[in-house]
Amino acid sequence: MVVHLGMTGGFRLEKTPHTRAEFLLEDGVLHFHDPRRFGRIWVVERGAYGEIPLLARLGPEPLSPEFRPEAFLLGLRRSRKPLKALLLDQTLAAGVGNIYADEALFRAGLSPFRLGREVSEEEALRLFQALREVLAEAVALGGSTLSDRTYQQPDGLPGGFQKRHAVYGRTGLPCPRCGAPIAKGVVAGRGTHYCPRCQR
Template sequence: MPELPEVETTRQALRPYLEGRAIRAIHHTDPARYRRTEDAVGRRVEVLRRRGKFLIAALEGGLELVVHLGMTGGFRFAEGPHVRVRLEVPDRPLYFNDPRRFGRWWVVPAGAYREIPLLDRLGPEPLSDAFTLEGFREGLARTARGVKAVLLAQEVVAGLGNIYADEALWRAGVHPARPANTLEVGAIARLYTAIREVLAEAVAAGGSTLQDGTYRRPDGALGRFQVQHKVYGRPGAPCVRCGTPILKAVVAGRGTHFCPRCQA
């Protein structure tokens, strides 16, 4: 957390407050985590976009403010606990909350991601035309790693994390540990479609707010997609498709939820 739907929901909420407006000040006390933010001050935000799980504000003068929310980071319109950064813009300040301090900010020349190597190797955006079935098939065919590990690595497709990888794999009927290069054509097509459907539905629902409540939209509202989870966070509950109890195991180093019957 947060994954593509949560970051995209945040982007959509922040756009009216950032695009076309100049950054007046950025206040924080941790220059190691929030790097060169002084270079953004006084510059107008031309466009706010998302790449995978990153927010990227294109600034006038050829710079970019890149934000990764980490595990617990998020923007708020109102000040609260765990504020790490205060972003001063016209109309209202924005607050970056991050209880566990894994979030990171960088100001860099546009496209210069030496400090952020994941940005250079991200795969296609799953909700864009760049994510094609043929390209997805070719990416899976190149590796014998488990398919969930491949999805989490961000190189075949960007933006998926633990929640939505589990949900897409269940929807496609694919076991998370199955070697990616052993998937047949039909399974690849189902997984391709499932990834797009799950992410689109989650964006429409404002993302997922888990029991710890750390992810909220900037206005403080909860995401709503968690009530639609079919496997994630439901160990022991019956599979809604076949009734078999959902299992939880460690796959690709992450707690993973799946149906042992539907995803055999």
């Protein structure tokens, strides 16, 4: 069985108003809780994960040695998509969601609206590095728990990376680097936070 938590999904020991599936175990019931219903559950033969279309097209895990700057750079600079859309697309790097795409672009000093084919080699490498740094720091701090508290650590405690967000969820607040107000736009249908002065 393969489960994709899909942004708001998670397992709970108690039934919730958003329980979408129940797993009867020897000593209790495990509830799949998923308010926004983006989660998915598949049952496949062990090891046959390539049969799952969503997994088959996933790019490398950004914190693994398989995430190579050469391939990232090539994929990025071949694309006509905006950088933010490319990061969310999952084919260049797996697992990057809205928060970490915004934070990585800020750290790299690149506008989310820039097209992949418009970035220089040096800029693409900056984004590669920023993505790895942001994700490593977020993992070390237990992830980002927003005010809706849908994401929690396995022990139920909130993560700590939300306190480090430079742009995500900070519309109108001062940029930590230059003080200009953080702006919010839309790329690929997703709310996108950025500093109009630092990100070019």
